[in-house]
Amino acid sequence: MTNYRSSFKRPHPLINVSNWHPNTRQIANAIVIFCSVMLCLLSLPTRLPGMELLGLGPNWLLIWVVAWSVKRSAFSGAIAGLTLGLIQDGMTAPYPTHAISLACAGILTAFLKKERYVEEDFISVALIVFGMAIVAETVLALQFMTVSDRNLAEIWTDHQRIALCSAILSSLWAPVVYYPLNLWWEKINLLDQS
Protein backbone atom coordinates (compact mmCIF):
# COMPACT_ATOMS: atom_id res chain seq x y z
CA MET A 1 0.00 0.00 0.00
CA THR A 2 2.77 2.43 0.93
CA ASN A 3 4.89 2.13 -2.21
CA TYR A 4 1.73 2.43 -4.29
CA ARG A 5 0.87 5.71 -2.60
CA SER A 6 4.22 7.25 -3.32
CA SER A 7 4.00 6.40 -7.01
CA PHE A 8 0.39 7.55 -7.54
CA LYS A 9 -0.97 11.06 -7.24
CA ARG A 10 -4.33 11.01 -5.52
CA PRO A 11 -7.01 12.28 -7.90
CA HIS A 12 -9.33 13.85 -5.35
CA PRO A 13 -8.58 14.80 -1.75
CA LEU A 14 -12.19 14.73 -0.50
CA ILE A 15 -13.01 11.05 -0.78
CA ASN A 16 -9.87 9.02 -0.70
CA VAL A 17 -10.93 5.80 -2.33
CA SER A 18 -7.35 4.55 -2.51
CA ASN A 19 -7.22 4.16 1.27
CA TRP A 20 -10.19 1.81 1.28
CA HIS A 21 -9.93 -1.92 1.68
CA PRO A 22 -10.46 -3.73 -1.67
CA ASN A 23 -13.64 -5.32 -0.31
CA THR A 24 -14.99 -1.94 0.75
CA ARG A 25 -14.24 -0.69 -2.74
CA GLN A 26 -16.15 -3.62 -4.25
CA ILE A 27 -19.17 -2.83 -2.08
CA ALA A 28 -18.94 0.87 -2.90
CA ASN A 29 -18.80 -0.07 -6.59
CA ALA A 30 -21.91 -2.23 -6.20
CA ILE A 31 -23.71 0.62 -4.46
CA VAL A 32 -22.72 3.06 -7.22
CA ILE A 33 -23.97 0.62 -9.88
CA PHE A 34 -27.25 0.03 -8.06
CA CYS A 35 -27.90 3.72 -7.41
CA SER A 36 -27.07 4.80 -10.96
CA VAL A 37 -29.38 2.13 -12.40
CA MET A 38 -32.11 3.16 -9.96
CA LEU A 39 -31.74 6.82 -10.99
CA CYS A 40 -32.01 5.84 -14.67
CA LEU A 41 -35.11 3.72 -13.94
CA LEU A 42 -36.76 6.53 -11.99
CA SER A 43 -36.09 9.09 -14.70
CA LEU A 44 -37.71 6.87 -17.38
CA PRO A 45 -41.35 7.94 -16.67
CA THR A 46 -40.51 11.63 -16.17
CA ARG A 47 -40.64 14.19 -18.94
CA LEU A 48 -38.80 17.19 -17.59
CA PRO A 49 -38.84 20.38 -19.64
CA GLY A 50 -35.90 20.33 -22.03
CA MET A 51 -35.76 16.54 -22.02
CA GLU A 52 -38.76 16.09 -24.23
CA LEU A 53 -39.14 15.90 -28.00
CA LEU A 54 -42.57 15.06 -29.48
CA GLY A 55 -43.57 13.60 -26.10
CA LEU A 56 -40.54 11.30 -25.91
CA GLY A 57 -37.67 11.41 -23.45
CA PRO A 58 -34.09 10.11 -23.54
CA ASN A 59 -33.60 6.35 -23.28
CA TRP A 60 -31.72 6.40 -19.96
CA LEU A 61 -31.28 2.63 -19.77
CA LEU A 62 -29.66 2.56 -23.19
CA ILE A 63 -27.22 5.28 -22.13
CA TRP A 64 -26.38 3.27 -19.03
CA VAL A 65 -25.86 0.07 -21.00
CA VAL A 66 -23.54 1.85 -23.45
CA ALA A 67 -21.58 3.50 -20.60
CA TRP A 68 -21.23 0.07 -18.99
CA SER A 69 -20.18 -1.86 -22.10
CA VAL A 70 -17.73 0.67 -23.54
CA LYS A 71 -14.80 -0.81 -21.63
CA ARG A 72 -16.13 -4.28 -20.90
CA SER A 73 -16.55 -7.58 -22.69
CA ALA A 74 -19.46 -8.38 -24.98
CA PHE A 75 -20.71 -10.89 -22.41
CA SER A 76 -21.03 -8.37 -19.59
CA GLY A 77 -22.63 -5.94 -22.05
CA ALA A 78 -25.21 -8.59 -22.93
CA ILE A 79 -25.91 -9.37 -19.26
CA ALA A 80 -26.39 -5.65 -18.46
CA GLY A 81 -28.72 -5.21 -21.42
CA LEU A 82 -30.69 -8.33 -20.54
CA THR A 83 -31.11 -7.30 -16.91
CA LEU A 84 -32.18 -3.72 -17.57
CA GLY A 85 -34.40 -4.87 -20.45
CA LEU A 86 -36.28 -7.28 -18.18
CA ILE A 87 -36.85 -4.52 -15.64
CA GLN A 88 -38.09 -2.16 -18.37
CA ASP A 89 -40.44 -4.91 -19.57
CA GLY A 90 -41.92 -4.96 -16.09
CA MET A 91 -42.41 -1.21 -16.21
CA THR A 92 -44.13 -1.15 -19.60
CA ALA A 93 -45.33 -4.32 -21.30
CA PRO A 94 -43.62 -7.70 -21.64
CA TYR A 95 -44.15 -8.26 -25.38
CA PRO A 96 -42.09 -7.39 -27.32
CA THR A 97 -39.23 -7.56 -24.86
CA HIS A 98 -36.74 -4.73 -24.36
CA ALA A 99 -34.15 -7.27 -23.16
CA ILE A 100 -33.16 -8.27 -26.70
CA SER A 101 -32.74 -4.71 -27.98
CA LEU A 102 -30.68 -3.57 -24.98
CA ALA A 103 -28.55 -6.73 -25.06
CA CYS A 104 -27.86 -6.10 -28.79
CA ALA A 105 -26.81 -2.55 -27.94
CA GLY A 106 -24.50 -3.81 -25.17
CA ILE A 107 -22.84 -6.46 -27.35
CA LEU A 108 -22.36 -4.13 -30.30
CA THR A 109 -20.90 -1.40 -28.09
CA ALA A 110 -18.40 -3.83 -26.58
CA PHE A 111 -17.33 -4.99 -30.06
CA LEU A 112 -17.00 -1.42 -31.31
CA LYS A 113 -14.50 -0.61 -28.59
CA LYS A 114 -12.53 -3.80 -29.19
CA GLU A 115 -11.92 -2.76 -32.76
CA ARG A 116 -10.74 0.69 -31.68
CA TYR A 117 -12.85 2.45 -34.24
CA VAL A 118 -13.37 5.39 -31.94
CA GLU A 119 -11.55 7.21 -29.17
CA GLU A 120 -12.77 7.13 -25.59
CA ASP A 121 -14.16 10.56 -24.97
CA PHE A 122 -17.70 11.61 -24.51
CA ILE A 123 -18.22 13.01 -28.00
CA SER A 124 -17.62 9.52 -29.38
CA VAL A 125 -19.75 7.99 -26.62
CA ALA A 126 -22.56 10.35 -27.65
CA LEU A 127 -22.08 9.09 -31.23
CA ILE A 128 -22.18 5.46 -30.09
CA VAL A 129 -25.35 6.17 -28.11
CA PHE A 130 -26.87 7.77 -31.22
CA GLY A 131 -26.15 4.65 -33.27
CA MET A 132 -27.22 2.22 -30.54
CA ALA A 133 -30.52 4.05 -29.99
CA ILE A 134 -31.35 3.50 -33.66
CA VAL A 135 -30.26 -0.16 -33.43
CA ALA A 136 -32.33 -0.73 -30.26
CA GLU A 137 -35.47 0.86 -31.68
CA THR A 138 -35.06 -1.08 -34.93
CA VAL A 139 -34.82 -4.36 -33.01
CA LEU A 140 -38.00 -3.41 -31.14
CA ALA A 141 -39.75 -2.51 -34.40
CA LEU A 142 -38.76 -5.88 -35.91
CA GLN A 143 -40.22 -7.60 -32.84
CA PHE A 144 -43.41 -5.56 -33.17
CA MET A 145 -43.67 -6.79 -36.76
CA THR A 146 -43.64 -10.42 -35.65
CA VAL A 147 -45.53 -10.51 -32.36
CA SER A 148 -48.03 -7.65 -32.27
CA ASP A 149 -51.21 -6.93 -34.17
CA ARG A 150 -50.08 -3.43 -35.03
CA ASN A 151 -50.34 -2.17 -38.57
CA LEU A 152 -47.11 -2.68 -40.54
CA ALA A 153 -47.06 0.79 -42.10
CA GLU A 154 -47.78 2.39 -38.74
CA ILE A 155 -44.93 0.52 -37.06
CA TRP A 156 -42.42 1.90 -39.52
CA THR A 157 -43.72 5.48 -39.46
CA ASP A 158 -43.62 5.27 -35.65
CA HIS A 159 -40.15 3.76 -35.88
CA GLN A 160 -38.80 6.73 -37.86
CA ARG A 161 -40.16 9.22 -35.36
CA ILE A 162 -39.18 7.23 -32.25
CA ALA A 163 -35.72 6.22 -33.43
CA LEU A 164 -34.77 9.76 -34.43
CA CYS A 165 -36.13 11.46 -31.29
CA SER A 166 -34.68 8.80 -29.02
CA ALA A 167 -31.28 8.94 -30.75
CA ILE A 168 -31.03 12.73 -30.60
CA LEU A 169 -32.17 13.05 -26.99
CA SER A 170 -30.18 10.07 -25.71
CA SER A 171 -26.95 11.18 -27.34
CA LEU A 172 -27.41 14.72 -25.98
CA TRP A 173 -27.92 13.45 -22.44
CA ALA A 174 -25.39 10.60 -22.63
CA PRO A 175 -22.50 12.52 -20.99
CA VAL A 176 -24.64 13.11 -17.87
CA VAL A 177 -24.62 9.37 -17.19
CA TYR A 178 -21.35 8.42 -18.87
CA TYR A 179 -19.00 11.04 -17.40
CA PRO A 180 -19.40 10.34 -13.64
CA LEU A 181 -19.70 6.57 -14.09
CA ASN A 182 -16.63 6.45 -16.33
CA LEU A 183 -14.58 8.51 -13.85
CA TRP A 184 -15.57 6.17 -11.04
CA TRP A 185 -14.87 2.95 -12.94
CA GLU A 186 -11.53 4.24 -14.23
CA LYS A 187 -10.48 5.04 -10.68
CA ILE A 188 -11.61 1.65 -9.38
CA ASN A 189 -9.86 -0.20 -12.21
CA LEU A 190 -6.63 1.68 -11.65
CA LEU A 191 -6.67 0.90 -7.94
CA ASP A 192 -7.54 -2.75 -8.52
CA GLN A 193 -4.68 -3.21 -10.93
CA SER A 194 -2.05 -1.57 -8.73
Added chain:
Amino acid sequence: MYTLRRWWDRNWLQLGLVGLVISAAWIAKQTQGAAIFEIYQLVTRPFQSNPPKQEVLADAKTLELQVRLEEIQSQNQKLRELLGYVSANQTKGIVAPVVGRSADHWWQQVTLGRGSQAGIKEGYIVTSPGGLVGRVISVTKNSSRVLLISDASSRVGITISRSRYMGIMRGQSGDKATVQFFERVPDVRKGDAIATSSVSELFPSGLPVGRVESVNLSQSPAPEAVIVLSAPTSYLEWVVVYPSN
Protein backbone atom coordinates in the same frame (compact mmCIF):
# COMPACT_ATOMS: atom_id res chain seq x y z
CA MET B 1 -12.56 -32.94 -13.18
CA TYR B 2 -9.71 -30.99 -11.65
CA THR B 3 -9.84 -28.26 -14.28
CA LEU B 4 -13.59 -28.01 -13.81
CA ARG B 5 -13.07 -27.67 -10.07
CA ARG B 6 -10.47 -24.96 -10.58
CA TRP B 7 -12.69 -23.12 -13.02
CA TRP B 8 -15.52 -23.29 -10.51
CA ASP B 9 -13.28 -22.05 -7.71
CA ARG B 10 -12.28 -19.08 -9.80
CA ASN B 11 -15.72 -18.22 -11.19
CA TRP B 12 -18.34 -19.24 -8.63
CA LEU B 13 -18.71 -15.70 -7.28
CA GLN B 14 -19.15 -14.22 -10.74
CA LEU B 15 -21.65 -16.89 -11.76
CA GLY B 16 -23.59 -16.45 -8.55
CA LEU B 17 -23.70 -12.67 -9.04
CA VAL B 18 -24.89 -13.01 -12.63
CA GLY B 19 -27.59 -15.42 -11.48
CA LEU B 20 -28.62 -13.07 -8.67
CA VAL B 21 -28.80 -10.03 -10.94
CA ILE B 22 -30.83 -11.83 -13.61
CA SER B 23 -33.24 -13.31 -11.09
CA ALA B 24 -33.72 -9.87 -9.52
CA ALA B 25 -34.50 -8.46 -12.97
CA TRP B 26 -36.85 -11.38 -13.61
CA ILE B 27 -38.69 -10.65 -10.36
CA ALA B 28 -38.95 -6.98 -11.35
CA LYS B 29 -40.44 -8.10 -14.64
CA GLN B 30 -42.90 -10.53 -13.06
CA THR B 31 -44.07 -7.99 -10.46
CA GLN B 32 -44.54 -5.41 -13.24
CA GLY B 33 -41.86 -3.22 -11.65
CA ALA B 34 -44.13 -2.61 -8.66
CA ALA B 35 -41.26 -1.70 -6.35
CA ILE B 36 -39.88 0.80 -8.85
CA PHE B 37 -43.21 2.55 -9.29
CA GLU B 38 -43.73 2.72 -5.52
CA ILE B 39 -40.34 4.36 -5.12
CA TYR B 40 -41.04 6.66 -8.07
CA GLN B 41 -44.28 7.79 -6.45
CA LEU B 42 -42.46 8.36 -3.15
CA VAL B 43 -39.64 10.35 -4.75
CA THR B 44 -41.85 12.53 -6.95
CA ARG B 45 -44.39 13.28 -4.20
CA PRO B 46 -42.84 16.68 -3.32
CA PHE B 47 -43.01 17.73 -6.99
CA GLN B 48 -46.60 16.73 -7.64
CA SER B 49 -48.78 19.75 -8.34
CA ASN B 50 -51.86 20.78 -6.45
CA PRO B 51 -55.30 20.59 -8.07
CA PRO B 52 -55.59 23.35 -10.69
CA LYS B 53 -57.97 26.21 -9.96
CA GLN B 54 -61.37 26.02 -11.54
CA GLU B 55 -60.32 28.51 -14.20
CA VAL B 56 -61.63 26.39 -17.01
CA LEU B 57 -65.08 26.38 -15.53
CA ALA B 58 -65.07 30.16 -15.22
CA ASP B 59 -65.67 30.33 -18.91
CA ALA B 60 -69.26 31.41 -19.32
CA LYS B 61 -69.89 29.31 -22.39
CA THR B 62 -68.77 26.14 -20.60
CA LEU B 63 -71.01 26.93 -17.66
CA GLU B 64 -73.96 27.44 -19.93
CA LEU B 65 -73.31 24.16 -21.72
CA GLN B 66 -72.95 22.36 -18.41
CA VAL B 67 -76.29 23.65 -17.19
CA ARG B 68 -77.93 22.56 -20.42
CA LEU B 69 -76.31 19.15 -20.21
CA GLU B 70 -77.48 18.64 -16.64
CA GLU B 71 -80.99 19.62 -17.71
CA ILE B 72 -80.91 17.09 -20.53
CA GLN B 73 -79.40 14.41 -18.31
CA SER B 74 -82.12 14.80 -15.70
CA GLN B 75 -84.77 14.74 -18.43
CA ASN B 76 -83.18 11.59 -19.78
CA GLN B 77 -83.17 10.09 -16.29
CA LYS B 78 -86.87 10.83 -15.85
CA LEU B 79 -87.77 9.38 -19.24
CA ARG B 80 -85.80 6.24 -18.42
CA GLU B 81 -87.62 5.93 -15.11
CA LEU B 82 -90.92 6.30 -16.95
CA LEU B 83 -89.85 3.51 -19.29
CA GLY B 84 -88.91 1.31 -16.33
CA TYR B 85 -85.22 1.27 -17.26
CA VAL B 86 -83.14 0.37 -14.20
CA SER B 87 -80.10 2.61 -14.27
CA ALA B 88 -76.81 1.63 -12.76
CA ASN B 89 -76.22 3.65 -9.62
CA GLN B 90 -73.87 6.55 -10.17
CA THR B 91 -70.51 6.00 -8.49
CA LYS B 92 -68.17 8.73 -7.47
CA GLY B 93 -64.88 8.88 -9.32
CA ILE B 94 -61.42 8.82 -7.77
CA VAL B 95 -59.38 11.90 -8.64
CA ALA B 96 -55.74 11.06 -9.34
CA PRO B 97 -52.72 13.11 -10.45
CA VAL B 98 -50.64 12.04 -13.44
CA VAL B 99 -47.10 11.65 -12.11
CA GLY B 100 -45.30 10.02 -15.03
CA ARG B 101 -45.48 9.10 -18.68
CA SER B 102 -44.61 5.84 -20.40
CA ALA B 103 -41.27 4.26 -19.48
CA ASP B 104 -40.43 3.61 -23.13
CA HIS B 105 -41.22 5.09 -26.50
CA TRP B 106 -43.50 2.51 -28.07
CA TRP B 107 -46.30 2.53 -25.52
CA GLN B 108 -48.66 5.35 -24.67
CA GLN B 109 -49.06 4.96 -20.94
CA VAL B 110 -49.28 7.26 -17.95
CA THR B 111 -48.60 6.59 -14.27
CA LEU B 112 -51.13 7.87 -11.73
CA GLY B 113 -50.27 8.88 -8.18
CA ARG B 114 -53.10 6.87 -6.60
CA GLY B 115 -53.34 3.12 -6.28
CA SER B 116 -55.20 0.31 -4.59
CA GLN B 117 -55.15 2.26 -1.33
CA ALA B 118 -57.44 4.86 -2.94
CA GLY B 119 -59.69 2.08 -4.29
CA ILE B 120 -58.38 1.82 -7.86
CA LYS B 121 -58.50 -1.66 -9.38
CA GLU B 122 -57.30 -3.15 -12.65
CA GLY B 123 -59.69 -2.49 -15.52
CA TYR B 124 -61.04 0.77 -14.13
CA ILE B 125 -61.88 3.50 -16.62
CA VAL B 126 -59.89 6.74 -16.73
CA THR B 127 -61.44 10.00 -17.92
CA SER B 128 -60.33 13.60 -17.99
CA PRO B 129 -61.97 16.87 -19.04
CA GLY B 130 -62.67 16.06 -22.69
CA GLY B 131 -63.75 12.46 -22.28
CA LEU B 132 -62.31 8.97 -22.24
CA VAL B 133 -58.55 8.69 -21.69
CA GLY B 134 -57.77 5.02 -21.06
CA ARG B 135 -57.93 1.99 -18.85
CA VAL B 136 -55.99 0.97 -15.72
CA ILE B 137 -53.73 -1.99 -16.58
CA SER B 138 -51.79 -2.45 -13.36
CA VAL B 139 -52.06 -1.20 -9.80
CA THR B 140 -49.64 -0.98 -6.92
CA LYS B 141 -50.41 0.34 -3.45
CA ASN B 142 -49.87 4.00 -4.29
CA SER B 143 -49.61 4.12 -8.07
CA SER B 144 -51.38 2.76 -11.08
CA ARG B 145 -50.53 2.46 -14.74
CA VAL B 146 -52.96 3.49 -17.48
CA LEU B 147 -52.94 2.35 -21.11
CA LEU B 148 -54.14 5.38 -23.09
CA ILE B 149 -56.68 5.00 -25.88
CA SER B 150 -54.13 6.68 -28.17
CA ASP B 151 -51.88 3.60 -27.86
CA ALA B 152 -51.68 1.52 -31.02
CA SER B 153 -52.56 -1.66 -29.10
CA SER B 154 -55.72 -0.39 -27.41
CA ARG B 155 -59.08 -1.10 -29.04
CA VAL B 156 -62.28 0.72 -28.18
CA GLY B 157 -65.75 -0.10 -29.52
CA ILE B 158 -67.25 3.19 -30.62
CA THR B 159 -70.42 4.52 -32.14
CA ILE B 160 -71.19 7.64 -34.19
CA SER B 161 -73.42 9.73 -31.92
CA ARG B 162 -75.54 11.08 -34.81
CA SER B 163 -76.20 7.99 -36.92
CA ARG B 164 -75.46 5.17 -34.39
CA TYR B 165 -73.12 3.34 -36.79
CA MET B 166 -70.53 1.31 -34.92
CA GLY B 167 -66.85 0.59 -35.38
CA ILE B 168 -63.60 -0.21 -33.65
CA MET B 169 -61.15 2.51 -32.76
CA ARG B 170 -57.42 1.89 -32.84
CA GLY B 171 -55.00 4.44 -31.42
CA GLN B 172 -52.34 6.22 -33.42
CA SER B 173 -49.55 8.17 -31.83
CA GLY B 174 -50.36 11.64 -30.56
CA ASP B 175 -53.99 12.69 -30.33
CA LYS B 176 -55.25 10.84 -33.41
CA ALA B 177 -56.97 7.49 -33.84
CA THR B 178 -58.42 5.42 -36.69
CA VAL B 179 -61.88 3.93 -36.75
CA GLN B 180 -62.78 0.88 -38.80
CA PHE B 181 -66.49 0.52 -39.45
CA PHE B 182 -68.45 -2.70 -39.57
CA GLU B 183 -70.79 -1.60 -42.35
CA ARG B 184 -69.76 -1.26 -45.95
CA VAL B 185 -71.17 2.28 -46.31
CA PRO B 186 -71.53 3.91 -42.89
CA ASP B 187 -73.25 7.25 -42.48
CA VAL B 188 -70.37 9.31 -41.19
CA ARG B 189 -69.26 12.85 -41.91
CA LYS B 190 -66.42 15.11 -40.97
CA GLY B 191 -67.14 16.68 -37.56
CA ASP B 192 -69.35 13.87 -36.23
CA ALA B 193 -69.02 13.24 -32.50
CA ILE B 194 -67.78 9.79 -31.42
CA ALA B 195 -68.68 8.04 -28.16
CA THR B 196 -68.01 4.61 -26.70
CA SER B 197 -70.45 2.01 -27.95
CA SER B 198 -73.04 0.22 -25.87
CA VAL B 199 -71.69 -3.21 -26.87
CA SER B 200 -68.18 -2.43 -25.59
CA GLU B 201 -67.25 -4.74 -22.74
CA LEU B 202 -64.27 -2.84 -21.43
CA PHE B 203 -65.77 0.65 -21.43
CA PRO B 204 -69.14 1.97 -20.27
CA SER B 205 -71.29 3.28 -23.12
CA GLY B 206 -71.75 6.91 -24.04
CA LEU B 207 -68.38 8.32 -22.98
CA PRO B 208 -67.24 11.05 -25.38
CA VAL B 209 -64.12 10.06 -27.30
CA GLY B 210 -63.52 12.54 -30.13
CA ARG B 211 -64.53 14.00 -33.46
CA VAL B 212 -64.20 12.72 -37.02
CA GLU B 213 -61.48 14.55 -38.93
CA SER B 214 -61.54 12.75 -42.27
CA VAL B 215 -63.35 9.80 -43.83
CA ASN B 216 -62.04 7.26 -46.32
CA LEU B 217 -64.91 5.06 -47.50
CA SER B 218 -62.89 3.32 -50.22
CA GLN B 219 -60.40 1.88 -47.71
CA SER B 220 -60.09 -1.91 -47.86
CA PRO B 221 -61.07 -4.19 -46.08
CA ALA B 222 -63.32 -1.83 -44.14
CA PRO B 223 -64.09 1.89 -44.48
CA GLU B 224 -61.98 3.99 -42.17
CA ALA B 225 -62.17 7.39 -40.51
CA VAL B 226 -59.44 9.38 -38.79
CA ILE B 227 -60.62 10.99 -35.58
CA VAL B 228 -59.14 13.57 -33.23
CA LEU B 229 -59.40 12.59 -29.57
CA SER B 230 -61.20 15.16 -27.46
CA ALA B 231 -59.15 14.51 -24.32
CA PRO B 232 -55.65 16.05 -24.41
CA THR B 233 -53.79 12.75 -23.92
CA SER B 234 -50.38 14.42 -24.28
CA TYR B 235 -50.94 17.06 -21.58
CA LEU B 236 -52.81 15.19 -18.87
CA GLU B 237 -52.33 16.47 -15.33
CA TRP B 238 -55.35 15.25 -13.39
CA VAL B 239 -57.73 12.45 -14.27
CA VAL B 240 -60.80 10.86 -12.74
CA VAL B 241 -60.93 7.07 -12.38
CA TYR B 242 -64.27 5.23 -12.45
CA PRO B 243 -65.12 1.58 -11.89
CA SER B 244 -65.93 -0.24 -15.13
CA ASN B 245 -69.47 -1.58 -15.54
